[in-house]
Amino acid sequence: MVVLPKRRTSDDCTVPGLSSSFQEVPVLVCYLSTSFAVQKRYLLPLSRDSQRARELKMALLAFYSIWAILMELAVAFGPVPRITWEHREVQLIHFHEPEVSNYSTLLLSEDRDVLYVGAREVIFALNAMNIAEKQHELHWKVTEDKRTKCAVKGKSEQTECRNYVRVLQQLNDTFLYVCGNAFQPTCDYLNLISFELGGKNEDGKGRCPFDPAQSYTSVMVDEELYSGTSYNFLGSEPIISRNSHQSPLRTEYAIPWLNEPNFVFADVVRADENSTDGEDDKIYFFFTEVSVEYEFVGKLMIPRIARVCKSPTLKEPVIYGVFTPQLNNVGLSAVCAYNLSTVEEVFSKGKYMQSATVEQSHTKWVRYNGEIPNPRPGACINNEARGLNYMTSLNLPDKTLQFVKDHPLMDDSVTPVGDRPRLVKRDVKYTQIVVDRVRALNGTIYDVMFISTDQGALHKAISYENGMHIIEETQLFPNFEPVQTLLLSSKKSRRYLYAGSNSGVVQSPVAFCDKYTTCVDCVLARDPYCAWKPLEGSCVDIFQESETERNWIQNIGGDASSCSGLHSLMKLYGLDQTGIVADTLHVYFGVPDKVVWKFRDDVLRVESPKYRLLEKALLIFNLSEGDSGVYQCLSEEKVKNKKFSQVLAKHVLELKKHTTASPTAAAVPVRGATSNIELFNSLPDTVPEKTMFLKSNDNFLLMFLFLFFFSVKETLVEQGSVSHQSGEQPKPAHDTGYETEPDCGNGQLQARDVQAPREAKDKPFDVKCELKYADSDVEGD
Incomplete structure (x- = not known):
């Protein structure tokens, strides 16, 4: 989740339901719930009657099937990355220490140019300009006594009972506030000068989760830690809290406030100093939770925003979030953007919801149309409230506080900028x-x-x-x-x-x-x-x-x-007896929208059996003298119905009959076989690079190569079956319905000096090609 300064445009992924929270008192008054996959009007009731239940399941199945089809159509022509950089193709800097894992907590100090990393039982300080340079290292392990107690409670002593650093927050210029768990959360103060802990060992309940796998979020605001996490060992009591030396506060445990939440992010939005209403700063919590508004076949997760008002500068921020459907086998992700003014409008002017029991209905919360007390419940303290002598939320009248407790949800939805996602991506x-x-x-x-x-x-x-x-x-x-x-x-x-x-x-x-x-x-x-x-x-x-x-x-x-x-880039291509392999991996970077091959200025028909177009190569079969000529590889990209073409590679192929009268040409060995192929680097001045192929009419040689290929193939088959000769039955491959197999560049020859020797190969193929399976029925966590 990201908060940015003001942008006047708006974006939208529909969000049903809101609720909020007090200024200074973190009682959730209004949450903003964002729903990407399912709208409220599409939810179906849960019936006790078996026939009605069957009808419900059939209706749900039909609904999700139609929804999935529509989403597939929506992203069928969605954007794809123009260029894909492999890990080894770009300059990346890595940091890793032996026997250390879970580098999941990062804090960037741009004033010091330091990146602080919280891992399992270790805190690192790295040079932010080059994280390979380690400046400090602090080991923070769990005592043997705590680890033993953790194991007695049924947790793994080797994994779960270790200290996973989960909170790294800048307290001031001298200290970091750090917390770890090991199923007994503990917090301490890290001195940035000596890089040592202060030894406070404060109780971390409500500030850090017990379980390293539980969700959590935190933000430090004016030396006060606002956090969302679980409060007990089982993780069954979620809270949002403010931890300070003066008056620690937390939410009460109530399902309408937090119902099995999964905390995602928290951040502060400072009040505008030039604002005339004098409102306080606000802390926003982003999370998903099980819906309390409706009954459903299963647990319906609803994305929400909770607001906590802080007693006293950004312009209007834009909030970005990533969303995935609750159905894991759909295989979609979305990015939505929200203007903060839209969120604030729902909090300040929207209708509230109240709990109600409605016969024969799935709805458990309905719109409240009654009287709203003054000051408005959930609103942060402003000049109007101060004029009524309400300086903080602690001074608010009981009527307003009780209303907040009974009406924690807002009825209005928040829609993204443009009333649609910014990005929907498949797979x-x-x-x-x-x-x-x-x-x-x-x-x-x-x-x-x-x-x-x-x-x-x-x-x-x-x-x-x-x-x-x-x-x-x-x-x-x-x-x-x-x-x-x-x-x-x-x-x-x-x-x-x-x-x-x-x-x-x-x-x-x-x-x-x-x-x-x-x-x-x-x-x-x-x-x-x-x-x-x-x-x-x-x-x-x-x-x-x-x-x-x-x-x-x-x-x-x-x-x-x-x-x-x-700029035409050219490269010498290797030749073998089946044809020419033109590898453009080093000619251009990435994969353009479309690659087109031309021969004598005519576009090659790749559906022809004579040609095979690989991802980054062209194979030509059954070479003859008629294949001599100029081959061009062009990239084509279409932008706003305008096509751009660019020559990536150009080379000339000449095929000549082999003559034994000329002793000057040296033969170049080919991978896996010997041949009469010859490469020549001498080219006319008009062509900067040239490749020649000498074709032999020796039918005996062709027969020998044909028999050699099948003998090698038989050997490989026999070697592959050795592991099953001991009586063990091989397990059949899982039939997934479809397979994906990357192209293999077998036969690719790199350009090199004609006289250079070739390395011997133990196997007839020089490229390993792995077959991958995909199954849409398997959840990909």
């Missing part, structure tokens, strides 16, 4: 989001969203002219583990992203502008951080340059017509 589960506000060269401001996934990837996306564009996808973690925490530095000259997971922390720049080697590629990326410098012929990060010149080329709309000339 991905988003986990975290941070947003940066960037000013492009033309002065336009864009919200750049960085969204992490449960597969260790990061999507960078922007919205423009009612559209959405995913600039790139970066694989942060090579083992495809979920990103648990995501932070963004706000320094304009040095912007980095920090991602935490179970195995370590990754530092990434916000843009990889230097990866774009041509003007067209730089502009078509539509990245607000990047611009093309014509004089230097390079793509640069505009925020790392001392001066930005007017003749730099940048167009977020994707108009690359300002680029003069195209």
Whole structure:
């Protein structure tokens, strides 16, 4: 969840139901509930009659089926990342310590340029400019006595009874407030100078969860910790609390206030100093909880916002959130944005709900149309309340306080900006989001969203002219583990992203502008951080340059017509006896919208059996002299119904009959077999690079290669069955209904000197190709 300064536009993912909380007294008065998957009017009642129950199940099944189909259609042509960076292709900085795990708590101090990392039994202080440089390390282990007591209660002594650091908050310039759990939460003060704990060992109940797997959130506001977590060992008593030395406060345990919540995020929104109503600062808690408004077949989770008013500066923020459907097998994620003014309007002017029992109805809460006491319940203290001599929420009349207790929910819904999601993505589960506000060269401001996934990837996306564009996808973690925490530095000259997971922390720049080697590629990326410098012929990060010149080329709309000339990149391609493999992995970066191959200026028909178009290669079968000529690989991208083409590679293929009269040409061995193939580097001046193929009419050689291939295949089959000859029956593969198999670049030869020797291969194939299965019935947590 991200809070940004004011933006006048608005976005929408519909949110039914609100409730709030007192100023200074964290009694939940109004929550804002946001519903992405299901609207209130679509919910069905739960009947005791068996026939009615069957009808209900059938209706629910039909509803969810139709809903899933509609969502599939909605995202069928949704945005896809223009470029995908593999883990090894970009410059990322990693931090990991042996025998340390769960790097899930991050705190960035930009004044000190330090990234604090809370892991299992360790707290690190890292250089924020290069997290590979460790500045301090503090081990914070659980005593043997506490670990034994934890194990006696039925928890794992090796995992659950360890100290997982869950709270890292900046108290002041000298101390951090830190909390760990091990099923007995403890908090302490970390001295930033000596990097030692103060030894206070305060009770952490209500500030930190007991179980490291339980949800929690916290924020430090003026040296007071506001937190949302569970209060007991079983995790059955959720609370929102304010912890201070003067008057600690917490919510009462009541299902209408917090019903099995899953806390996500908390942040403070400062009151406007120029405001005439004199309202207090506000703390917002974002979470999901089981709905209390309706009865349903199962537990219906509703996203909500709770507001806690603080007794005394941002402009109107925009709140971004990621949403996933409650049905895990749907496979969708959404990003929604909300203007804070819309939220505030529901709190200040919206209708309340009250509990009611309605016969033959699934509805358990209805709109309240009665008299509303003054001061308004849930409103923060302002000048009007102070004029009535109510200086704090503790002074409010009993009538107002009782109304808050009986009416914790608001009836009105909060809709996203534009009444729709900013982004809906199929086959991905988003986990975290941070947003940066960037000013492009033309002065336009864009919200750049960085969204992490449960597969260790990061999507960078922007919205423009009612559209959405995913600039790139970066694989942060090579083992495809979920990103648990995501932070963004706000320094304009040095912007980095920090991602935490179970195995370590990754530092990434916000843009990889230097990866774009041509003007067209730089502009078509539509990245607000990047611009093309014509004089230097390079793509640069505009925020790392001392001066930005007017003749730099940048167009977020994707108009690359300002680029003069195209830079053709060429590469020598390897040849084998079945054809030519043109590998463009190093010719261009990423995968454009479409790759087109041309032969003698005609587009190749890839559906023909003569050609096979792989992800990053072209295979030509049954070569003959008629295949000689110029081959071009072009990328095509369509932006606003305008097509841009760019030559990625161009090379010439010549096929000549083999003649034994010429002893000057040296043969180049081919992987897995010998042949009469020859490579020549001499080319006419008009062609910068050339590849030649000498074809032999020796039918005996072809027969020998044919028999050799099948003998190798038989050997591989026999080796693969050895493991089952001991009587063990092999388990059949799970039939998932569909399979995905990556393309294998077998036969690929790298360009090298003609006389260079080849390495011997033990196996006939040089690329390992793994077959992956996918099953939509399996939940992908």
